[in-house]
Amino acid sequence: DAKTTQPNSMESNEEEPVHLPCNHSTISGTDYIHWYRQLPSQGPEYVIHGLTSNVNNRMASLAIAEDRKSSTLILHRATLRDAAVYYCILRPPTGANNLFFGTGTRLTVIP
């Protein structure tokens, strides 16, 4: 399984943008990049995913490098509710839908 590397922790001030990086230098040409987050005492929740182009949804934006070896999850205005562990996961397009979680990035939002 292709590996991802994320910083262990990050901090952001409330209402400021947050850029969460993920390195995946061994990504294959067909792997999708998925982001999930896990709020305290809850199960993970889906945030966004992409393949090559940048993606936007109501929760966040995903910026994917041209060579696909890295990506950045962007929260446009961090709120206290965004404090969570964010996981960057690579998923192949076929086969079992297993999600291989690493240790993720713990985001702290400062009021």
Add this chain to the structure above:
Amino acid sequence: EAGVAQSPRYKIIEKRQSVAFWCNPISGHATLYWYQQILGQGPKLLIQFQNNGVVDDSQLPKDRFSAERLKGVDSTLKIQPAKLEDSAVYLCASSLASLVEQYFGPGTRLTVT
């Protein structure tokens, strides 16, 4: 839309005892997953069902863990006998099909003493 339901939310048992967890996925979701999350780590897949058939159980410690999804809807995960290292949160997730986003339940926190 109701989410993934799990029970119990918390369980404390002594080592060598047995325990069972229950999961009810989102209605209509064919794929069901059980994950184990040890404190400080990301979730690790234990078993994946497609309807009532097992797709992947390669990470399930089959000498002590078992899981079933008899009617292709709800599922149970059992540990017998439990060990101290089984202390973790057990998460159930479901998806409409394979290869789409997964929806997670709140988890069952197991403490083995």
